[in-house]
Amino acid sequence: MPSPLLVPMSQNTPYIVEMRDISKVYPNGVRANDHVTFAVRPREIHALVGENGAGKSTLMKILYGMERPSSGQIFVRGKPVSIHSPHEAIALGIGMVHQNFMLVPSFTIAENVVLGAEPVRRRLLDYKAAVAITRQLSAQYGLEVDPEAPVEAVPVGMRQRVEILKALYRGADVLILDEPTAVLTPQETHELFTAIRQLVQSGKTVIFISHKLREVKEISDRVSVMRNARLVDTVDTAAVTEEQLARMMVGREVFLHVDKAPLRRGEPVLQVRSLEYVTEAGVETLKGVSFNVHEGEILGVAGVEGNGQTELVEVIAGLRPATAGQVLLCGQDITNASPRQVRQAGVAHIPEDRLTNGAALSMSIAENLIVDRYERPPFTRGGLLQPTAIKENAEWLIEQFAIRAPDGDVPVGSLSGGNMQKVVLARELSAQPKLLIAAQPTRGVDIGASEFIYEQLVRARDNGVAVLLVSADLSEVLSLADRILVMKDGQITAVFDNTPSLTEEEIGYYMLGVKRMSAEAIAARA
Amino acid sequence: MESTIPLSFDRIAARKAVQAERRRSMLIDLGVTLATIIAALLMGFIVIALLGKDPFLAYEALLTGPITRLGRTGRWLELATNLILVGLGVSIAFRARQFSLGGQGQMVAGAIVAALIAIYVPLPPLLGVLIPIAAAMVTGFLLGLLPGVMKAYLRANEIVSTLMLNAIVLRLYDYVLTFHLKPEGSATTRSLPVQPTAQLPTFYELFGVDLGRFNLGVILVVLGAIGVWLLLERTPFGFAIRAIGANEQFARYGGIDTRRVIMLAFAAGGAVSALAGVHLLLGVHRRLFLDFVGNIGWDGITVALLARNNPLLVPLSGLFYAYLLVGGDRVEQQAQVGSELVQVIQAVIILLITAQVLGDWIRARRARTQAEG
Numbered sequence: 003m004p005s006p007l008l009v010p011m012s013q014n015t016p017y018i019v020e021m022r023d024i025s026k027v028y029p030n031g032v033r034a035n036d037h038v039t040f041a042v043r044p045r046e047i048h049a050l051v052g053e054n055g056a057g058k059s060t061l062m063k064i065l066y067g068m069e070r071p072s073s074g075q076i077f078v079r080g081k082p083v084s085i086h087s088p089h090e091a092i093a094l095g096i097g098m099v100h101q102n103f104m105l106v107p108s109f110t111i112a113e114n115v116v117l118g119a120e121p122v123r124r125r126l127l128d129y130k131a132a133v134a135i136t137r138q139l140s141a142q143y144g145l146e147v148d149p150e151a152p153v154e155a156v157p158v159g160m161r162q163r164v165e166i167l168k169a170l171y172r173g174a175d176v177l178i179l180d181e182p183t184a185v186l187t188p189q190e191t192h193e194l195f196t197a198i199r200q201l202v203q204s205g206k207t208v209i210f211i212s213h214k215l216r217e218v219k220e221i222s223d224r225v226s227v228m229r230n231a232r233l234v235d236t237v238d239t240a241a242v243t244e245e246q247l248a249r250m251m252v253g254r255e256v257f258l259h260v261d262k263a264p265l266r267r268g269e270p271v272l273q274v275r276s277l278e279y280v281t282e283a284g285v286e287t288l289k290g291v292s293f294n295v296h297e298g299e300i301l302g303v304a305g306v307e308g309n310g311q312t313e314l315v316e317v318i319a320g321l322r323p324a325t326a327g328q329v330l331l332c333g334q335d336i337t338n339a340s341p342r343q344v345r346q347a348g349v350a351h352i353p354e355d356r357l358t359n360g361a362a363l364s365m366s367i368a369e370n371l372i373v374d375r376y377e378r379p380p381f382t383r384g385g386l387l388q389p390t391a392i393k394e395n396a397e398w399l400i401e402q403f404a405i406r407a408p409d410g411d412v413p414v415g416s417l418s419g420g421n422m423q424k425v426v427l428a429r430e431l432s433a434q435p436k437l438l439i440a441a442q443p444t445r446g447v448d449i450g451a452s453e454f455i456y457e458q459l460v461r462a463r464d465n466g467v468a469v470l471l472v473s474a475d476l477s478e479v480l481s482l483a484d485r486i487l488v489m490k491d492g493q494i495t496a497v498f499d500n501t502p503s504l505t506e507e508e509i510g511y512y513m514l515g516v517k518r519m520s521a522e523a524i525a526a527r528a
Numbered sequence: 529m530e531s532t533i534p535l536s537f538d539r540i541a542a543r544k545a546v547q548a549e550r551r552r553s554m555l556i557d558l559g560v561t562l563a564t565i566i567a568a569l570l571m572g573f574i575v576i577a578l579l580g581k582d583p584f585l586a587y588e589a590l591l592t593g594p595i596t597r598l599g600r601t602g603r604w605l606e607l608a609t610n611l612i613l614v615g616l617g618v619s620i621a622f623r624a625r626q627f628s629l630g631g632q633g634q635m636v637a638g639a640i641v642a643a644l645i646a647i648y649v650p651l652p653p654l655l656g657v658l659i660p661i662a663a664a665m666v667t668g669f670l671l672g673l674l675p676g677v678m679k680a681y682l683r684a685n686e687i688v689s690t691l692m693l694n695a696i697v698l699r700l701y702d703y704v705l706t707f708h709l710k711p712e713g714s715a716t717t718r719s720l721p722v723q724p725t726a727q728l729p730t731f732y733e734l735f736g737v738d739l740g741r742f743n744l745g746v747i748l749v750v751l752g753a754i755g756v757w758l759l760l761e762r763t764p765f766g767f768a769i770r771a772i773g774a775n776e777q778f779a780r781y782g783g784i785d786t787r788r789v790i791m792l793a794f795a796a797g798g799a800v801s802a803l804a805g806v807h808l809l810l811g812v813h814r815r816l817f818l819d820f821v822g823n824i825g826w827d828g829i830t831v832a833l834l835a836r837n838n839p840l841l842v843p844l845s846g847l848f849y850a851y852l853l854v855g856g857d858r859v860e861q862q863a864q865v866g867s868e869l870v871q872v873i874q875a876v877i878i879l880l881i882t883a884q885v886l887g888d889w890i891r892a893r894r895a896r897t898q899a900e901g
């Protein structure tokens with residue numbers, strides 16, 4: 003496959019990609035890009051940052067041919083181009099990995115990598131060649147995958163590497179990564195960064211979108227900041243601090259440290275007893291988990307993703323049946339109750355996978371915001387829905403959570419990735435539950451919103467709510483939780499009181515299975 | 529909650545832009561629908577001309593057929609009433625994304641049960657009409673409940689189960705009619721007429737305007753459209769139906785008892801579809817005979833799809849579709865164009881309207897020109 007890199011740069015341009023004066027108005031009237039000029043040098047790592055809904059994904063979708071700009075010009079290697087489809091973008095050597103993955107879950111990794119440009123032998127997919135290609139690319143760029151495993155069976159980190167390999171296989175020279183780290187654990191992020199550096203070494207250019215400024219500082223050469231559909235500035239990363247970047251993005255200081263009132267721990271609200279869960283495929287993912295969450299405390303669950311946290315949350319929430327064990331809420335047995343009964347017992351749940359479970363993309367924001375409470379006053383009175391109450395609730399929450407939407411009537415599907423998340427957060431945080439389960443609550447939202455969500459979680463705790471916080475972000479767990487529980491291979495391997503002396507390293511040993519507390523110590527503290 | 533995140537975003541301006549766009553979008557939709565109808569008619573025109581028939585004659589028949597003679601107007605309105613009632617029923621299940629094809633069976637079953645009362649039980653005026661209607665609705669409800677339960681609790685595919693039920697009900701209808709309702713010694717296979725108090729009076733009987741068999745059953749259309757709209761848009765049950773239709777996993781996670789709602793959506797749809805059967809019985813034919821419902825159960829599905837399952841648009845699409853059917857009959861008679869060709873033209877029109885492409889395309893163009901300013 004000839005690499006487009008061999009195509010000589012025409013003219014004397016320092017840029018491999020240049021987008022000039024790009025504007026985009028979506029068909030519903032939303033202006034997502036407003037005269038944006040954005041330029042990327044060859045072999046650089048160029049970060050693109052900005053608040054939720056600032057227009058980052060839109061700009062990149064235009065470059066990748068998925069959206070057509072309303073006006074403006076694009077130059078690739080100095081030549082004016084118009085990109086009508088991803089196919090044409092790929093032909094120009096531009097590849098993109100999306101915020102929400104687009105793989106075929108039942109296909110193997112090798113099949114996914116070659117999909118769309120399959121090696122063929124006698125008109126059939128040459129599967130052996132596909133595996134060989136995947137192995138070779140994987141070794142060449144240090145992106146480790148298991149070519150013959152089906153995508154649905156591998157962790158998100160690997161799925162992402164598959165997406166990158168897929169783009170590389172098609173000859174991408176410029177690789178757009180839209181929030182690649184949002185779903186990754188710190189370890190996976192680290193591995194991804196190593197791979198990105200290797201890609202640049204071998205002549206590739208990377209555009210990297212992230213809300214985590216620490217990552218932006220760590221990995222990028224230059225950074226462009228978008229705000230309110232405009233490109234505010236492009237600067238050398240070395241020349242700015244995280245604080246300065248944050249100010250450029252949101253126009254004010256942002257503090258991600260949390261003020262908590264002293265712990266006032268009350269009665270246990272959630273009691274989990276010897277919980278076991280075996281998947282339909284027969285995999286044991288929870289092996290006898292027991293713990294309590296009390297009124298007025300935040301219990302943080304740390305762990306490398308895929309060690310049973312997802313299943314734990316979904317079993318408690320009634321979305322999966324427990325194989326054995328008990329779940330009590332304020333003394334009431336809710337083991338294997340339906341999600342409806344669990345909610346009625348007083349549980350709110352911010353799901354980890356917000357787009358599958360948390361939202362209906364074709365329904366309006368206002369409707370999404372009441373799915374757990376539409377039958378109750380003030381939303382239903384005398385057997386009829388009350389449009390005014392529904393509308394007011396939406397306006398209030400849109401305002402509170404700064405959801406970037408013109409009003410409550412627009413479908414959730416037309417929001418930016420982070421704003422979809424905020425709709426789910428707004429609903430669950432306003433549910434006034436006894437137990438609040440928050441799985442990866444700040445994933446995909448910008449720093450301003452993260453700050454607000456932290457405040458809300460702490461406020462719920464101070465008001466006596468029991469909060470179960472599951473997060474792959476250790477610094478998040480450390481700054482919010484009163485107690486921290488570590489999960490490894492479906493078991494609890496440690497429980498800590500969150501004292502100032504507790505460090506990420508210490509927790510890390512337990513997460514990786516290097517250390518493990520005795521069963522008695524765990525039982526005494528959980 | 530006190531603190532709010534400050535937002536660098538002019539919501540008022542964005543709201544204005546989107547609301548203006550929404551208004552325009554409605555106009556565009558309307559314009560597009562009209563344009564598609566014209567385009568489809570034009571295509572049919574050319575086809576007829578190419579086949580060597582007189583397209584002007586054919587089109588005159590198609591476009592004016594239903595309104596040039598009062599009798600045909602009556603036929604049009606009466607047919608529309610049936611299609612709309614079935615369409616309304618079907619749209620309820622469709623909104624929950626359940627492809628219930630049971631309209632035909634529900635109509636027939638409703639008609640038999642209503643007939644047993646309307647033919648054999650003498651009732652005072654008004655009650656004579658209301659009780660058969662209620663009986664038909666209950667029957668339709670139960671007949672809808674069955675595939676609903678099978679889908680919700682046994683995960684039986686609703687397309688298969690409703691089709692099977694249709695077949696069973698139609699056979700049963702033939703049987704009951706032939707061996708029980710047909711009077712001894714009658715030469716034709718038909719029942720006795722319904723009691724005079726059970727008749728829905730036609731407009732001729734009421735006002736002397738000869739609109740054929742068009743009758744007071746049209747009240748059911750008005751009540752049905754408003755009722756179904758209220759049910760879907762203004763009740764918690766309707767909210768649950770729409771949430772399930774939008775994303776079933778989300779509905780379940782949100783605390784909706786999805787199985788119960790799915791089951792009841794089938795049943796509610798059945799109750800409404802059965803109204804078409806009772807209208808045929810009490811207003812149009814006033815007795816039962818073989819092949820009493822014709823194709824109405826199926827055409828009603830087309831009507832629901834044309835209206836995109838919006839109960840307020842179902843009456844419009846029902847009127848439109850019935851117009852095409854009645855006009856089509858005229859074309860066959862007048863212009864010697866075969867019924868196949870008429871059906872092809874009808875199909876082209878329906879296809880073009882169902883495809884949303886044109887409207888989306890226009891909106892995208894408009895957005896582009898706007899941004900340049």
Ligand SMILES: Nc1ncnc2c1ncn2[C@@H]1O[C@H](COP(=O)(O)OP(=O)(O)OP(=O)(O)O)[C@@H](O)[C@H]1O
Binds near residue numbers: 033055061407421
């Ligand atoms: N398909 C669409 N239809 C209408 N509006 C859209 C569509 N996609 C995005 N928008 C709007 O365009 C704006 C910019 O969205 P975009 O997805 O580019 O933001 P983003 O910077 O990627 O945000 P995030 O950090 O939340 O992913 C938002 O206001 C969003 O609501």
Ligand SMILES: [Mg+2]
Binds near residue numbers: 058059
């Ligand atoms: Mg985005």
